[in-house]
Amino acid sequence: MDREALLKALSKPSPYGPDVELSRFNLGPAERERIEEKEVNRISSRLGFGKDLLRKADYLQVNESILSRSMREKLAERGAVVLPTSEALKKLDWVKEYSWRLVRPDTDKYTAAASLYSNELGFFIYVPPGTKIKDPIYTCLFITRRGYAQLLHNIVIVDDGAELNLITGCGVPDQPIGSLHVGISEYYVGRKSKLTYTMIHAWAPDMVVRPRTVVRVGEGGEYVSYYVIYSPVESLQTYPKVYLGENARATLNSIVVGESRGVYDVGSAIVLEGRDSAGEILSRNLGRGSSLIYARSRIEGRAGPSRGHIECLGLIDDDNATIESLPEISSSNPEAILTHEAAIGKISEDLINYLLSKGFSEEEARTAIIKGFLNIEEPKLPQQIREVIKRTIEYIASRATG
Amino acid sequence: MLEVREVDVAVSGRRILTNINMDIKSRELHVVIGPNGSGKTSLLNAIMGLKPYEVIKGSITFEGSNITLEPPYVKAKRGIVVAYQLPPTIKGLTTGRFVEELMKRFKVEGSYAEVLSEILEVKDLFTRYLFDKMSGGEKKRLETFLTLLTKPKIALLDEPDSGVDIESLNKMSEALKVVLNRGTSIVLVTHSPHMLKLLREHITVVHVLYGGTIMYSGLYDEVIPYIEKYGFSGALSQFVRV
Numbered sequence: 011m012d013r014e015a016l017l018k019a020l021s022k023p024s025p026y027g028p029d030v031e032l033s034r035f036n037l038g039p040a041e042r043e044r045i046e047e048k049e050v051n052r053i054s055s056r057l058g059f060g061k062d063l064l065r066k067a068d069y070l071q072v073n074e075s076i077l078s079r080s081m082r083e084k085l086a087e088r089g090a091v092v093l094p095t096s097e098a099l100k101k102l103d104w105v106k107e108y109s110w111r112l113v114r115p116d117t118d119k120y121t122a123a124a125s126l127y128s129n130e131l132g133f134f135i136y137v138p139p140g141t142k143i144k145d146p147i148y149t150c151l152f153i154t155r156r157g158y159a160q161l162l163h164n165i166v167i168v169d170d171g172a173e174l175n176l177i178t179g180c181g182v183p184d185q186p187i188g189s190l191h192v193g194i195s196e197y198y199v200g201r202k203s204k205l206t207y208t209m210i211h212a213w214a215p216d217m218v219v220r221p222r223t224v225v226r227v228g229e230g231g232e233y234v235s236y237y238v239i240y241s242p243v244e245s246l247q248t249y250p251k252v253y254l255g256e257n258a259r260a261t262l263n264s265i266v267v268g269e270s271r272g273v274y275d276v277g278s279a280i281v282l283e284g285r286d287s288a289g290e291i292l293s294r295n296l297g298r299g300s301s302l303i304y305a306r307s308r309i310e311g312r313a314g315p316s317r318g319h320i321e322c323l324g325l326i327d328d329d330n331a332t333i334e335s336l337p338e339i340s341s342s343n344p345e346a347i348l349t350h351e352a353a354i355g356k357i358s359e360d361l362i363n364y365l366l367s368k369g370f371s372e373e374e375a376r377t378a379i380i381k382g383f384l385n386i387e388e389p390k391l392p393q394q395i396r397e398v399i400k401r402t403i404e405y406i407a408s409r410a411t412g
Numbered sequence: 413m414l415e416v417r418e419v420d421v422a423v424s425g426r427r428i429l430t431n432i433n434m435d436i437k438s439r440e441l442h443v444v445i446g447p448n449g450s451g452k453t454s455l456l457n458a459i460m461g462l463k464p465y466e467v468i469k470g471s472i473t474f475e476g477s478n479i480t481l482e483p484p485y486v487k488a489k490r491g492i493v494v495a496y497q498l499p500p501t502i503k504g505l506t507t508g509r510f511v512e513e514l515m516k517r518f519k520v521e522g523s524y525a526e527v528l529s530e531i532l533e534v535k536d537l538f539t540r541y542l543f544d545k546m547s548g549g550e551k552k553r554l555e556t557f558l559t560l561l562t563k564p565k566i567a568l569l570d571e572p573d574s575g576v577d578i579e580s581l582n583k584m585s586e587a588l589k590v591v592l593n594r595g596t597s598i599v600l601v602t603h604s605p606h607m608l609k610l611l612r613e614h615i616t617v618v619h620v621l622y623g624g625t626i627m628y629s630g631l632y633d634e635v636i637p638y639i640e641k642y643g644f645s646g647a648l649s650q651f652v653r654v
Contacts, residue, residue, distance in 0.1 A: 294504070323503065323504075358500065359463065360500045361500050361502060363462050363463060363484075364496060364499060364500050364502075366462065366483065366484040366485050366488075367460055367462060367484050367488065367493065367494045367496070368488060368493065368514065368558065368559075368562065369485050369488035369489055369493070369514075369517055369518065369562065370485055371483075371485045372483075372485075374485075378505065378513070379502065379505070381504075381505070382502050382503070382504040382505025382509075382541075382542075383503065383504045383505075384504065385504050385505070385506075386504070
């Protein structure tokens with residue numbers, strides 16, 4: 011795409027979420043800086059990843075500095091590759107075929123900015139055919155600089171018959187930072203292969219976050235995602251889209267905890283393109299403070315037979331919070347069976363009373379209800395990932411009652 | 413053990429129960445019967461201290477302590493637990509996880525949980541969300557199980573039999589006998605003659621609640637045959653004659 015068109019796209023707002031002036035952020039390359047391990051650990055513990063992330067993470071990028079590549083050699087023995095995208099594009103010629111193919115650079119101002127100014131920072135992961143990497147790969151994208159635009163481009167390719175469990179944590183220290191995070195993610199799941207992708211976000215009240223994710227799943231492949239955001243933001247808007255081939259499966263889980271005055275516009279979309287494909291979107295939204303949550307979800311049935319289901323639940327935990335649930339199902343094939351259910355409510359006295367009668371204090375009852383509400387049982391996720399999510403949910407629920 | 417003395421109960425300032433007296437000792441089974449709207453559920457909830465029921469007169473003591481105004485969870489910790497007539501669905505919280513939590517909270521031995529879950533046939537429900545997408549009978553069996561799982565000193569059971577088939581009633585009665593033998597006392601609100609017959613030998617006393625007050629308390633043979641023959645209002649006039 012020519013530079014002229016991209017420069018023009020820099021002023022193109024997204025159809026969703028508050029429009030943000032990019033001029034607020036420094037889009038240019040950053041100066042080299044010293045990153046304190048203490049700071050990395052602070053963000054890591056907010057994400058539930060524990061300490062020692064510098065040694066544990068397979069890919070750790072803080073601002074524009076890439077700090078950790080611990081597993082790279084071990085993975086290389088099995089033919090897997092974890093590289094900064096810029097390096098992958100230079101070293102592996104074929105990667106170009108996968109770059110900016112699922113996400114158009116001129117989609118909106120954020121994709122255009124990433125295309126123009128990211129210098130292809132971000133992670134690239136390739137898993138060769140038949141290789142099953144059971145231990146999760148950790149990729150971490152942190153920001154510690156003020157007024158900064160972290161622009162990323164991630165590419166993941168899980169080749170035919172392969173498997174990958176990927177955990178990505180994005181965050182900032184628990185303090186005002188006034189930065190922008192844009193992550194372009196293009197994920198390719200091959201024939202009969204499987205990608206489980208967990209993303210946990212921990213931001214600050216003045217952060218602007220605009221991830222852009224598109225996934226293509228080949229015949230008989232499977233994609234399971236689990237997204238958790240539980241910190242304040244200024245605004246966050248994302249609408250990942252998954253295209254399913256024949257007999258492919260996708261389950262998209264999301265947990266959104268709205269805090270203070272943040273705007274959270276979180277969507278999920280599945281396109282059933284292949285026969286016998288099936289997709290499910292499960293979303294849990296907890297409104298606190300005076301946050302505003304838009305919970306969007308859409309399943310398109312283009313092929314049949316195929317199945318799709320949306321379950322979108324909202325819980326308002328503060329009189330000033332607002333949740334808008336917008337489930338959409340659209341079918342152009344009579345053999346596509348699509349359903350949805352959506353509900354928004356508050357923590358009912360009846361539930362609290364019930365738990366009181368079983369020995370829970372009022373605080374414990376609220377915590378248990380919130381924990382239960384946020385807990386999407388996802389048996390397809392590996393145990394280690396479920397542990398991370400469990401810790402995160404416990405952390406969120408414990409904060410419900412201070 | 414549990415003494416209810418001259419208790420009046422109000423909801424939003426309106427008196428709904430008057431001059432309730434009960435004296436429940438260890439291993440006793442007290443049955444509360446009465447027509448719809450007579451205040452049976454209110455009685456159990458008021459003993460438990462659940463909102464919006466308010467004890468406005470009299471006292472409730474348990475093992476010598478005045479517990480009239482204690483919050484429900486403190487009473488539960490003391491060993492008084494109520495089983496809901498219509499337990500609410502808690503989506504997202506699996507039954508299995510809730511069972512684990514109760515076992516931890518009340519220090520329940522695995523063998524005890526095993527015996528109860530086998531009698532009440534609830535194991536298949538553990539993977540489902542609490543009371544979600546369950547039949548009436550499944551909900552009743554599960555709620556009875558969860559209540560008895562806490563090893564209560566006094567279990568307050570609110571119509572565990574309504575909408576339940578004969579087979580489930582038999583299981584429920586069997587479970588109640590097990591806990592009675594372990595030393596639990598039970599206050600049972602019921603409409604089921606079948607369940608009463610199954611538990612007949614264990615029944616200490618039958619209380620007839622009518623118009624918000626206990627009109628008569630007596631042994632099974634002194635009460636149930638009359639209710640069956642004359643109905644509540646007819647039987648009450650018979651009791652007065654007795």
